[in-house]
Amino acid sequence: MDTHNVRKWFLCVYIPLLLLVLTGCSEASPPPSISTLQAQPPETTVTQAPAAAEAEPGEPHARKIVLGFSQLGSESDWRIANTRSIQEAAQVAGITLLFSNAEQSQEKQFEAIRSFVRQKVDVIAIAPVIQSGWEPILKEVKQAGIPVIIMDRSIDVKDTSLYVSFIGSDFYEEGVKAAKYLLDKMRETSGPIAIAELQGTVGSAPSVDRGKGFRETIKAREDLQIVYSAPADFTVEKGKAVMKTFLQDPGKRPQVLFAHNDDMALGAIEVIEEAGLSPGKDIIIISVDGTRKAFEKMVEGKINCVVECNPLLGPLLMQATKEIMEGRTLPKRIMSPESVYTQVMAAKEVENRKY
Numbered sequence: 001m002d003t004h005n006v007r008k009w010f011l012c013v014y015i016p017l018l019l020l021v022l023t024g025c026s027e028a029s030p031p032p033s034i035s036t037l038q039a040q041p042p043e044t045t046v047t048q049a050p051a052a053a054e055a056e057p058g059e060p061h062a063r064k065i066v067l068g069f070s071q072l073g074s075e076s077d078w079r080i081a082n083t084r085s086i087q088e089a090a091q092v093a094g095i096t097l098l099f100s101n102a103e104q105s106q107e108k109q110f111e112a113i114r115s116f117v118r119q120k121v122d123v124i125a126i127a128p129v130i131q132s133g134w135e136p137i138l139k140e141v142k143q144a145g146i147p148v149i150i151m152d153r154s155i156d157v158k159d160t161s162l163y164v165s166f167i168g169s170d171f172y173e174e175g176v177k178a179a180k181y182l183l184d185k186m187r188e189t190s191g192p193i194a195i196a197e198l199q200g201t202v203g204s205a206p207s208v209d210r211g212k213g214f215r216e217t218i219k220a221r222e223d224l225q226i227v228y229s230a231p232a233d234f235t236v237e238k239g240k241a242v243m244k245t246f247l248q249d250p251g252k253r254p255q256v257l258f259a260h261n262d263d264m265a266l267g268a269i270e271v272i273e274e275a276g277l278s279p280g281k282d283i284i285i286i287s288v289d290g291t292r293k294a295f296e297k298m299v300e301g302k303i304n305c306v307v308e309c310n311p312l313l314g315p316l317l318m319q320a321t322k323e324i325m326e327g328r329t330l331p332k333r334i335m336s337p338e339s340v341y342t343q344v345m346a347a348k349e350v351e352n353r354k355y
């Protein structure tokens, strides 16, 4: 796609869609709450593609577009909001969505993708649990002539023609933003300053890239040292369990926690308080995502900074799917602009959080 087309796509499609996402396009019929969705058992089966999903009379397509979506799991509030955004956007767009939840298993993602191929869907979207291992399955899909959109997490493939476009965040930049907040916060405090890091899923793009961006940025100050770092799978429970181990040695207590997502930060806050410490004061907490629960903790002074990662990618995904079906060329990378929030802005922003 040449620069002119990229600009055209950005102005005509991306900006209007982004406005829809930011202003909440589905206010008329409120979506089910996050807790309602959490209470439901994860959907593991692949919905059958309707034999002929006919379009309404007068609609331009002979039949509805069928999109197969392999979601990686339901580990966090971010993920639940992401699933909900995609399901709602598919309904609004009149796209038949075949949804499959892989519960953190790449193998299950492969099974779902093969099932989508057998059902001859029009487009396949994948939120990949980890970065590696995608080349063979994507070759199978390419052979079947089905276009692929990678969503949320990037993948490591030599042959980038195996997917049409990647829609998601810049995780490296999120790590950089987290580190910049820390550098600013500590500008008048001399070290050594001990940092603990709760990583996400091992080998996943957000964990790898957030960790890298953070490390490369704090290098600016030698007295900032990561003394603890371990994976906690992006979940509250693991966040709790791993943070507990970080607090075991009172002589080596971290002064800063960088959690790769809000759920792990929320788990960590619980054990920090159980240890008689004050989160946000005794331990500075920086997290990523921007869930309402994390904002509430910021308002209470228990989280210091949240780097936003936007899960509301459904409208962009549906638009990209339609454009592929219309034979248009998409940009290779479609990114969502994101902010950084601190306690100063939290009270004003908390009611606006959509997830």
Ligand code: AHR
Binding pocket: 075, 076, 077, 078, 079, 152, 153, 206, 234, 260, 261, 262, 263, 288, 289, 309
């Ligand atoms: O890939 C996005 C990450 O995955 C989010 O930061 C995290 O909360 C989720 O589980």
